[in-house]
Amino acid sequence: MKKIAAKTVSKGSTIRLLFLLCTIPVLMIVGCASRPDFSQIPSEIARDPTVAAPYRIENGDTLLVKFPYTDRHDEEVIVQPDGLIVLGVTGEVKAAGLTTVELEEAIRSASSKRLRDPQVFVTVKSSAQKVYVGGEVKTAGFVPFRENLTPLQAVFERGGLSSFTII
Template sequence: MPSPYCVRHPPKALCRGRTGWRLGECHFASGSHSSCRPARSPNWKRVLNFGEIPMTETNWKVSLIGIAVLLVASVSTFVGQNRETEIISSAGPQAPEESKATLGPGNQPETDRPTLQLRNPRYQLRRGDSFELNFPYAPAFNQNLTVHPDGYITLRGVGDLRVEGRTIPELTQALRTEYSKIFQEPTITVDLKDFEKPYFIASGEVERPGKYDLRGDTTVAQAVAIAVG
């Protein structure tokens, strides 16, 4: 019966002799003690019987290298995920900054951008303007109207209608819509009588200071000449 002090792995094993554990070949004596003879092969050093797989020094090194590689891969993956998280986090708050760029002080839209202007804009009604409405097929509804200070007019048989800021074609269409409640496809014409004309004011050392109508393209020199007389 083998001695309990000998780790079985013939012909080379770890055996316990008188001087301690050694790598060699175990020889069992008749008693309960064993003797150990050193192995001749240099490849078997520090052999451990770990289950059914002998763990040599080379196997230990390979295992350690594998563990190190796994640790490095895990750290790299963790760092990469943190890096992606930082990129997403840093990119997140930039959206409000971009939206703020389009707003001026007090979160009001900026008006510095150039706006499109009509080449030949139509006149828009203002407060105090007066015009005449004509109904060719219903003369009883003919009327002269003046835009009130609040921008409204009072129509006969219809009521109040806001007209400030509208052009003559827009006013005509609005009147047809209102009077279609009374007439079927009414015919209406609008004749603008009095309106705010372009003007300039001459003041200072001129013979006739005051307000003058601005007709056509008038230069500053021409305006001074008009005021001087």
């Protein structure tokens, strides 16, 4: 009976060894056969989550448009409800939905009809994004929204908690 058990174990070990010898090369071939195509990943997924997306200009934003070599054309403008801004040197330019870099290029292109090799810098002076803080605060009202604004910071920007607040 001991010989039979030994033969069975020996036969089982041989089968396992044979299985491993056949399986490992197959897995190695399959694993090396194809590589994933990362170029097909949508940019929203592939983007690094720690890097913020560039700010997109919105209706109501206040912008500073500077022409460094021709200061007389510098302007502070508010993006109109239709998404346009009006500059003296260019006329109407679509701003809503663009980043500052994209708007700079649009203004540069439009102003090149009147200016030679124009240089333009656009800065968002104030954003139209606001949050309303109400309830048991000293002064209810809107607070300009900014990235990483916490509810507590918004409450303190409106004067803090009222004297009737129970904590």
